[in-house]
Amino acid sequence: MTRLPFTKMHGLGNNYIYVDRLTYTEPLPPYPELAKKVSNQNTGIGSDGLILILPSEIADVKMRIFNSDGSEAKNCGNGLRCVAKYAFEHGLVNKEHFSIETISGKVEAKVFPTDGGVDKVTIDMGEPILERKRIPMTGGKPEETVIQETHIIEGQAYQITGVSMGNPHGIFIVDNIHNIPINELGPELADGHDLFPEGTNVGFVEVISENEIHYRVWERGSGITQACGTGACAAVVASILEGRIHQGELITVHLAGGDLQIEWDSESNHVWMTGAAVTICDGMFFLS
């Protein structure tokens, strides 16, 4: 029986099982299989997925994220804030500003310690990826940006804006966040639709004011979650591309699990995300 030490953490209710592979170096099953095991609400711990904290040759630490269906994601905003909190609180880093490697690139993290603990983290998520072929999306010129493109999905016309934050997001701007076809469009687009050859996270945005939006998400590989950090960044970028809000402004994004502060900076073209990171528990998972 392998006893796997883990920490369960969440960012706005988007919760993952974190395994510190710098400290616990015993052999483990393949990560996709482990992600499905630990994420299972009935026979596992229960979570939106698994996040590994690993050594890095190009950054201070490395993050790999696996959705609850075992698929590997290329980025995770809520996960990055929790990795930053964990790394600082457990002495994996000894500074408040440090770098984290993901499989879509390196980001910069800044923690704001109070009494030795970290409750709030800012991540420089880097530049959004807007070219159709890099999201990736099909259906038009590979280099162009996909803004409010009309597509017929299940017999209904929708306008989609495509943004990647290292992972793909199809964004729909709606009039009322409480009346969205999330259970229809989520499963239809998240995995295996021609428009998104690598699948996509499916986000819905209601613009409240120049500095405030609502955002809800069906995540590729996990379904509806309480929050999605990369999705909230993509939602702000899409709302700006559609002319609803302005670049260079600090936007409050209201998600089901809480709020994030996000800015798509005009000077650097980088997207900055600030929000909470919370430890739920430490534990021991009995791997049979």
Ligand SMILES: N[C@H](CCC[C@H](N)C(=O)O)C(=O)O
């Ligand atoms: N919840 C994560 C995103 C997971 C992305 C994953 N669902 C995928 O891209 O396959 C976040 O806070 O950004």
